[in-house]
Amino acid sequence: MSGPYTVVMQNAAGGAWASVASLDVGGRPANQPDPDRVVTVADADVAVLRVDVWIDYPSALHAQDAIVWRDLLCIAYGDNVHLVSLADRSVVTIELRGYFDGLHPMDDFLLIASEDRVFRIAPDRTLTWTSDFVAVDGVIISDIQPECITGSGEWDPPGGWRDFVLDTATGALR
Numbered sequence: 001m002s003g004p005y006t007v008v009m010q011n012a013a014g015g016a017w018a019s020v021a022s023l024d025v026g027g028r029p030a031n032q033p034d035p036d037r038v039v040t041v042a043d044a045d046v047a048v049l050r051v052d053v054w055i056d057y058p059s060a061l062h063a064q065d066a067i068v069w070r071d072l073l074c075i076a077y078g079d080n081v082h083l084v085s086l087a088d089r090s091v092v093t094i095e096l097r098g099y100f101d102g103l104h105p106m107d108d109f110l111l112i113a114s115e116d117r118v119f120r121i122a123p124d125r126t127l128t129w130t131s132d133f134v135a136v137d138g139v140i141i142s143d144i145q146p147e148c149i150t151g152s153g154e155w156d157p158p159g160g161w162r163d164f165v166l167d168t169a170t171g172a173l174r
Contacts, residue, residue, distance in 0.1 A: 005043055023051050025053055025093065049073060062138075064076060073086060076112070081119075094127060101115060101139050104141050109123070115139070118139060118141065132173055
C-alpha cells in the first residue's frame with residue numbers, strides 16, 4: 001500500500017464493495033441493520049479497506065469527510081472523528097462533544113474543527129490539545145502557520161462571527 005488512495009464516503013456499500021469484509025466504527029445499534037455511512041479506500045484499483053460507520057445516538061450531522069492522512073484513514077461523521085490505521089486496522093476515536101466542521105491535515109499534525117473548538121492530533125493519534133471555546137455554532141479555520149492558527153467562530157447565529165487566533169503549539173487563545 002503506497003497511495004495515492006481513493007477515499008469514498010457513501011450511504012451504502014455498492015458494487016464490488018458489498019462483498020468486502022468491513023471494519024465497524026462507532027456504536028452499532030442492535031435494531032439498525034445498515035450502517036449510517038460506508039467509507040472505502042482503494043489503492044489504484046485494489047481494495048484496501050472498507051469501514052462501516054455507525055451512530056448509536058441522535059447527533060447533529062452538519063458536515064462529513066473522509067481522507068487519508070499519513071498512514072491513517074480519518075473519518076469525520078457526527079460528533080466523532082475515527083482514526084483508522086491502514087497498517088493494522090486499529091481505531092482511535094476522538095469525541096468532539098459537538099458536531100464536526102472540518103479536517104485540516106498538515107505534515108506534522110491534523111487539526112479538527114468542531115461546533116465550538118479546535119483539536120490538534122499528532123501522527124500517533126494522540127490528542128495534543130483541545131482549544132478553549134472559540135464559537136458556539138461553527139468554526140472555520142482560515143490559515144495555519146508555524147506560530148498561529150487563525151479562524152472565525154460563530155457566537156451569535158446567524159452571522160455573528162468573531163475572529164480568533166490560537167497558538168499552534170499549545171492551542172491557547174492569543
